[in-house]
Every structure is written in structure tokens, then in C-alpha cells.
Amino acid sequence: MDQQILIVGGLGVLCFGALAFALLSPTQRDKANKRVNSLNTAKAVKRAGGVNSEAQSKERRKKLADSLAALDDKTKNLKKKKRLTMEQTLDQAGLPVKPKHFYFASLITAVFFGFVGLVSGQQLWVTGLLIVIGGLGFPRWVVNFLRKRRQKKFVDEFSNAIDVIVRGVKSGLPVNECLKIIAREAPRPICDEFHMLTEGIRIGLSLEQALERMHERMPLQEVNFFGIVLLIQQKTGGNLAEALGNLATVLRSRKLMEGKIKALSAEAKASAYIIGSLPFLVMGAVKLASPDYLDPLFSTRMGNFILIGAGVWMLTGILVMKKMTQIKV
Numbered sequence: 001m002d003q004q005i006l007i008v009g010g011l012g013v014l015c016f017g018a019l020a021f022a023l024l025s026p027t028q029r030d031k032a033n034k035r036v037n038s039l040n041t042a043k044a045v046k047r048a049g050g051v052n053s054e055a056q057s058k059e060r061r062k063k064l065a066d067s068l069a070a071l072d073d074k075t076k077n078l079k080k081k082k083r084l085t086m087e088q089t090l091d092q093a094g095l096p097v098k099p100k101h102f103y104f105a106s107l108i109t110a111v112f113f114g115f116v117g118l119v120s121g122q123q124l125w126v127t128g129l130l131i132v133i134g135g136l137g138f139p140r141w142v143v144n145f146l147r148k149r150r151q152k153k154f155v156d157e158f159s160n161a162i163d164v165i166v167r168g169v170k171s172g173l174p175v176n177e178c179l180k181i182i183a184r185e186a187p188r189p190i191c192d193e194f195h196m197l198t199e200g201i202r203i204g205l206s207l208e209q210a211l212e213r214m215h216e217r218m219p220l221q222e223v224n225f226f227g228i229v230l231l232i233q234q235k236t237g238g239n240l241a242e243a244l245g246n247l248a249t250v251l252r253s254r255k256l257m258e259g260k261i262k263a264l265s266a267e268a269k270a271s272a273y274i275i276g277s278l279p280f281l282v283m284g285a286v287k288l289a290s291p292d293y294l295d296p297l298f299s300t301r302m303g304n305f306i307l308i309g310a311g312v313w314m315l316t317g318i319l320v321m322k323k324m325t326q327i328k329v
Contacts, residue, residue: 091217093147094189102139110135123298150189151220155255157190158222162248169241175230176201193218207234222251265325272321279314 084092086099095102113134117127161182168178176198183195193214200210211227229247233240286293297303 088216089143089147092150092219093143094150094192095143095146102143106135106139109139113138125304151218153187154189154193154218155220155222155251157187158226159248159251159255161186161190161194162226162244162251166241166245166248169244175240189218207231222254225250268321268325272318272325275321276314276318279310 086102090097090099090102110131111134114127114131117130122130164182164186165175165178168181169175173181179194179198179201183191183198185191186194196217197210197214200213201207205213208227208231211223211230215223215227225247229243230240232238233243283294297307
């Protein structure tokens with residue numbers, strides 16, 4: 001009897017469970033379907049967002065490539081330009097003089113060199129050579145020396161000027177205000193170039209045109225890099241402070257590398273200086289020991305040809321050794 005009751009109770013429980021499962025399973029299946037649908041919808045939305053972000057990234061990369069190509073074309077066009085005029089050379093040297101004043105000073109220098117040749121009793125061809133050197137060689141050498149010295153000073157302080165822009169941008173100042181701060185407080189020639197840059201922007205030039213003129217006044221790779229960073233940030237956006245900070249680090253690394261190159265090539269340069277000055281020292285010593293020994297080199301035609309040939313070979317050797325010791329970074 002007890003066994004029959006247990007059997008009947010067990011069958012009742014099974015029937016109740018089957019009925020409950022039959023009643024509740026559609027609801028559970030609906031919930032499961034809803035969860036699956038929601039997951040599929042989320043995946044579709046995420047996939048669409050990924051496609052959009054990828055498309056935006058591709059578009060930005062395309063804009064960046066177009067900007068770099070345009071800047072590269074402009075750089076090539078600048079390199080293909082003709083030789084600098086005397087006005088541009090004087091401007092790059094930082095000399096506030098006009099070309100006519102320079103030519104007048106060259107004429108005075110030529111007359112002075114010719115007067116020295118006549119007073120010292122040199123032959124006519126030697127005096128003429130001194131006049132050519134005084135009129136065409138020496139003044140241009142002085143201008144080129146001042147030009148290179150000014151460019152070196154600019155490069156030495158340029159990374160510090162970029163750091164001023166980085167700190168100003170991080171503190172919330174606009175780029176134009178940072179440029180004005182450099183134009184007011186930086187040492188020369190940094191302040192002069194940035195003052196002309198800000199003045200160009202103030203009178204209506206675009207940033208690209210102002211940077212182009214700055215590169216014409218100071219034709220350095222560092223200025224070109226600076227212009228590229230600013231123009232790319234203006235066209236494509238991005239973190240300007242980070243980009244300029246990286247540029248300042250690169251410029252300091254270039255300067256450090258140039259210092260290492262100078263240290264490694266110092267021995268070769270010293271050898272070139274010694275070899276270049278040795279003939280003149282020997283000639284001076286022989287002239288002191290025996291004044292008449294070298295007179296045939298200056299008084300005869302064959303001796304003059306020998307001196308000219310020796311000078312040409314000497315100049316060729318000096319130029320070759322100078323080229324070997326110059327390593328561009």
C-alpha cells in the first residue's frame with residue numbers, strides 16, 4: 001500500500017513538473033531570444049562604429065599624406081630657385097644695408113688692397129689679383145661668414161623657443177600669443193625672425209605664407225621642420241604641444257650629433273690646417289735664411305707658372321680635405 005502511494009505521488013510530481021515546464025518554457029525561450037537579439041544588435045552597432053572609426057582614420061591619414069606631399073613640393077620648389085640676390089644675402093646676414101652700399105664698400109676694399117700691393121712693390125699681376133680679391137672675394141666672404149654665424153646662433157636657441165610654445169600651449173595660450181612672447185623675450189636673432197613672423201600674420205598673411213617667408217629669410221632644415229609641424233596641425237588637428245615637444249627633442253639630438261661629429265673630425269681638420277700652412281711656413285723660413293734663394297719664383301716667367309700651379313694644387317687639396325671633414329646631419 002505504501003509503495004502504491006509513493007508511486008502515485010512520484011507520478012503526480014512528474015506530471016506537475018511537465019505541466020510547469022510546458023507553461024514556462026515559451027517565456028524562457030522568448031527571454032533567451034531577446035537576449036540573443038540584443039547581443040546581435042550590440043555587435044552590429046559596434047561593428048558599424050568600428051567601420052566609421054576606421055573610415056575616419058583613413059580619411060585623416062589621407063589628409064596628412066596630401067599635406068606632406070604639398071609641403072614636399074613647396075620645399076623642392078624652394079630648392080630649385082635661382083641663386084640668392086645680394087639683397088637676400090644681406091638680409092640673411094642681418095646687415096641693415098642696401099646692395100648699393102655693399103658694392104660701394106667693395107669698391108673701397110678693392111682700392112685699399114690695390115694700394116697695399118703698390119706700396120709693397122708687387123708686380124702688376126699680383127696687384128691686379130689683390131684688387132680682384134679685395135673687390136669680389138673678401139667682402140662676400142665677410143657677408144657669408146656673418147650669415148653662417150647668425151644661422152648658428154638661431155639654431156642654438158631655436159629649441160628653447162619651441163619649448164616656450166609647448167609650455168604656452170599646455171597652459172592654454174593660443175599659438176599666436178606664444179609667438180609674440182618669443183618675439184619679445186627671446187635673444188637675437190630668434191626675436192627678429194619671430195617678430196617678422198608675427199607682423200606678417202598681423203597684416204593679413206596666412207600662417208603658411210608667413211612661415212614660407214621665414215624659411216626664405218632663414219633657410220634652415222630646423223625652420224622647415226617647424227613649419228611642417230604647425231601646418232599639419234592646422235590642417236589635420238592633433239596634440240600640438242606633444243608634436244612640438246618631440247620636434248625640440250629631435251633638434252637637440254641633431255645638435256648633440258653635430259657636436260660628436262666635430263669631436264671625431266677634429267683630428268682630420270687639425271691635419272688639414274697643418275698641411276695647408278706648412279708650405280707658407282717653409283717659404284717664410286727659407287726667405288729668412290736665404291733672401292735671394294726664392295727670387296727666381298717671383299722674377300721669372302717659369303717661376304710664376306710654378307707658383308700658379310702649386311697654388312692651384314694646394315687649393316684643390318684644401319678643398320678636398322675640407323669636403324671630407326664636413327659631415328651633414
